[in-house]
């Protein structure tokens with residue numbers, strides 16, 4: 340027996356369930372939960388588990404109380420709803436889907452898509468919580484799977500192999516400091532110090548001294564208190580100069596001199612949120628420093644342009660911080676995902692971290708909602724599902740004819756109607772004329 344099977348609870352009315360052909364059979368141990376036989380008992384998920392609620396097979400509204408109770412009491416399971424458009428417009432189903440489920444699948448849905456959604460839900464489930472960590476996000480690797488972040492990682496790897504100054508360009512909170520430290524950690528200087536200075540944090544007359552030390556002297560002491568300059572602290576390692584355009588031009592000139600002569604054993608990494616050419620044109624970047632920095636720049640994309648990485652990062656951050664939760668937060672609800680996707684993230688990763696940390700403490704359930712995350716409301720956000728648009732739905736007369744012509748065989752009828760068998764089964768299950776259906780053919784085997 341394969342002990343590594345993933346647990347899936349399939350909640351449905353087995354007589355009307357239509358997903359049997361579309362559930363992943365490999366790697367999963369599926370248990371069918373007959374909604375008619377449940378009497379309020381919670382499902383205990385000591386291990387990780389995903390759950391699938393097949394709404395089209397249920398009696399609506401009769402079964403909704405049971406589903407509400409089940410998802411409330413079995414919140415350790417990552418629930419995925421299977422719905423039709425009509426279900427999404429039902430206020431009670433909409434509430435359950437938005438606040439208790441981590442995602443939903445709109446019928447018709449391809450088997451691969453169902454498997455993908457269940458995998459994702461399973462990854463989010465926490466089981467007994469043994470994998471909870473309280474990692475500091477500042478110490479984590481640069482997370483991201485989108486093409487732009489793959490390019491960034493490749494550029495970082497490349498920059499780790501040479502000693503030329505590198506400049507990161509990106510919005511506030513997008514990950515420039517983390518990327519700079521990644522270069523240092525990947526370079527031959529990794530055993531040396533990684534020192535940073537935020538030029539915007541000092542008054543213009545102060546920042547140069549902080550960076551280089553007292554002018555004219557040994558460039559060691561920056562003030563009476565024996566404090567060393569950042570350059571001397573970074574000796575043998577890397578110096579990250581955050582906000583290079585905020586360094587006064589005289590300081591930029593000194594930095595260009597230093598790079599020209601190679602006088603210090605310090606690798607220079609800079610960052611700015613504006614384009615270098617523009618900064619030079621506007622005389623915010625010294626011409627000589629511009630020619631030193633411009634050959635090696637790496638642009639960090641804003642979070643709003645990273646597509647699916649937004650969910651990847653949110654999931655990662657939640658795992659990092661959820662041990663702070665009083666209620667054993669397990670994941671995000673559908674409305675939270677929708678809010679994530681709709682938001683423009685002006686504060687980028689830093690904003691996401693702040694929102695998730697706040698939500699973990701604020702949440703009084705096991706799923707974080709849009710409101711927990713500090714988003715105003717959820718109603719205006721359009722519902723989005725993992726599945727694509729519906730097939731063209733055939734007229735009822737055509738459905739009845741096709742079923743009659745094929746002696747009740749749904750596969751053959753669906754082929755004739757040019758729709759998926761799932762859609763046909765769903766139409767039969769959800770319409771009052773479903774007496775034409777042959778329920779026996781739609782049975783879901785329990786495992």
Ligand SMILES: Nc1ncnc2c1ncn2[C@@H]1O[C@H](COP(=O)(O)OP(=O)(O)OP(=O)(O)O)[C@@H](O)[C@H]1O
Nearest residue numbers: 476477480481482511512513514515516517688689
């Ligand atoms: N791709 C990523 N994966 C994981 N964590 C990230 C990623 N990018 C940024 N972070 C985290 O987000 C936070 C903000 O990132 P960081 O400080 O590097 O941004 P920044 O661009 O330097 O911000 P600022 O311009 O305000 O200095 C940090 O805690 C960092 O560890």
